[in-house]
Amino acid sequence: MIDVLTGNKNREAFELRINDLIQEDQKFTLLLTSIDKFATINDFYGHGCGDRVLVIVGQALEEIENLEVFRFSGSQFVVLILSQEMADIDFTIHEIRRCIRLKRLVHHIKADLTVSIGISQSTPSASIENYYNQLNLALRYARSEGKGETRFYNEEFEKKLFSEMALREDIDKAMRHDEFELYMQPLYHLDKRTVMGFELLLRWPGRNRIDLNIGEIIESAEKSGQIMALDKWVVTHAFKLIKEYKRIFSDKKICINISAQSFLTYDFLKFYLREEERYAIDPNLIEIEITEYSMMHNLKRTIRMMMIYKSRGIQFSLDDFGTKYSSINYLKELPFDTLKIDKSYIDSICEDSKSKAIVKIILDLCRELGLSTISEGIETVEQEILLKQMGCDFGQGYYFDKPMPITDLIQRVS
Ligand code: C2E
Numbered sequence: 001m002i003d004v005l006t007g008n009k010n011r012e013a014f015e016l017r018i019n020d021l022i023q024e025d026q027k028f029t030l031l032l033t034s035i036d037k038f039a040t041i042n043d044f045y046g047h048g049c050g051d052r053v054l055v056i057v058g059q060a061l062e063e064i065e066n067l068e069v070f071r072f073s074g075s076q077f078v079v080l081i082l083s084q085e086m087a088d089i090d091f092t093i094h095e096i097r098r099c100i101r102l103k104r105l106v107h108h109i110k111a112d113l114t115v116s117i118g119i120s121q122s123t124p125s126a127s128i129e130n131y132y133n134q135l136n137l138a139l140r141y142a143r144s145e146g147k148g149e150t151r152f153y154n155e156e157f158e159k160k161l162f163s164e165m166a167l168r169e170d171i172d173k174a175m176r177h178d179e180f181e182l183y184m185q186p187l188y189h190l191d192k193r194t195v196m197g198f199e200l201l202l203r204w205p206g207r208n209r210i211d212l213n214i215g216e217i218i219e220s221a222e223k224s225g226q227i228m229a230l231d232k233w234v235v236t237h238a239f240k241l242i243k244e245y246k247r248i249f250s251d252k253k254i255c256i257n258i259s260a261q262s263f264l265t266y267d268f269l270k271f272y273l274r275e276e277e278r279y280a281i282d283p284n285l286i287e288i289e290i291t292e293y294s295m296m297h298n299l300k301r302t303i304r305m306m307m308i309y310k311s312r313g314i315q316f317s318l319d320d321f322g323t324k325y326s327s328i329n330y331l332k333e334l335p336f337d338t339l340k341i342d343k344s345y346i347d348s349i350c351e352d353s354k355s356k357a358i359v360k361i362i363l364d365l366c367r368e369l370g371l372s373t374i375s376e377g378i379e380t381v382e383q384e385i386l387l388k389q390m391g392c393d394f395g396q397g398y399y400f401d402k403p404m405p406i407t408d409l410i411q412r413v414s
């Protein structure tokens with residue numbers, strides 16, 4: 001019942017010990033301790049080094065008084081203390097972190113050794129399976145907060161995790177069964193009051209009306225990695241619509257929102273170009289909307305990808321400008337064609353002189369740089385008039401039209 005590599009007790013020993021404690025009605029606390037980024041240590045320094053780290057951490061834990069150590073799989077150790085006092089738990093966490101830091105210095109380990117800790121405490125009638133489950137959830141909770149964090153098992157977190165998992169499954173199912181829809185919001189020339197194009201916006205009727213808005217769904221898909229599949233779904237269905245309703249779309253711009261996570265991959269590029277050919281789409285009609293926030297970590301790569309699309313005639317607009325880390329530098333570095341001024345500025349443009357001043361500067365700058373401008377979220381005639389006076393080229397918003405399904409759009413134009 002000894003772990004061959006580290007010499008700590010193993011999982012079998014753990015189960016025997018816990019079953020004994022359950023029978024004796026003993027109170028205890030379990031700390032699932034896991035080395036952060038252990039896979040990176042293995043990849044970077046080799047498995048020999050990874051093994052050495054495990055042995056050193058296993059030893060370090062054994063040196064702490066008043067606890068028992070068990071090695072689980074991979075980089076996970078479980079520490080058992082026969083107490084539920086906060087002071088004892090705090091002391092144990094402190095000692096675990098201190099010993100590991102010390103060992104790292106003594107053994108000259110280059111890797112940054114930190115551990116995440118998930119905690120579960122004994123409760124009457126809980127089984128060993130309950131403890132495994134709680135420890136894993138608590139560790140996930142700690143990891144979700146970053147490196148070197150500690151979290152207790154928490155029912156709220158468990159519920160949140162389950163609803164996230166359920167949402168992921170629902171999104172997969174909705175993509176398979178085409179439960180999503182694309183709505184269209186017209187973009188207007190502010191001086192001529194004619195439709196210049198449409199922004200395509202995703203809708204999930206089954207959920208949007210009940211509990212979630214599309215922004216939350218996109219955010220969840222970005223977190224889970226499903227966004228690539230969702231963005232591909234949007235591209236295919238957008239192209240299908242354009243092909244089917246040539247009469248409406250022939251000379252209009254179609255703006256598609258794409259997440260940076262997808263946009264920055266060659267996989268998505270290949271998919272996009274294949275679909276473009278399959279549906280015989282004129283690339284000059286398409287404008288891809290991306291947010292500047294999503295690209296700031298990878299400016300060079302963003303420029304490279306944009307240039308590939310642009311060489312084929314596709315245009316780009318910079319979405320949500322004015323929010324988060326908006327930097328004028330992006331306007332200089334990145335080959336955008338259009339800039340979209342965020343709704344938050346338009347909302348207050350008539351009352352707040354500061355918003356108005358900022359929008360004016362953005363519009364002047366865009367004119368100098370040769371970028372066209374779209375104001376989003378225009379809701380009143382006053383906003384429209386002011387933006388037109390200030391020289392904004394295009395506008396969209398509830399004042400003109402709400403996003404609508406293709407059936408409504410057909411009625412509007414016929
Ligand atoms: P966004 O790209 O900034 O889209 C504009 C949002 O403002 C849309 O919300 C639109 O319905 C809303 N809007 C337009 N005019 C008005 C107005 O006058 N008043 C108000 N209150 N709102 C207005 P929506 O459709 O809920 O989309 C939210 C966000 O979700 C989008 O923000 C975009 O970031 C993301 N999104 C939507 N569709 C897609 C998609 O197909 N793919 C990706 N990757 N993201 C999408």
Ligand code: CA
Binds near residue numbers: 199257289319
């Ligand atoms: Ca957009």
Ligand code: CA
Binds near residue numbers: 319320340342376
């Ligand atoms: Ca926007």
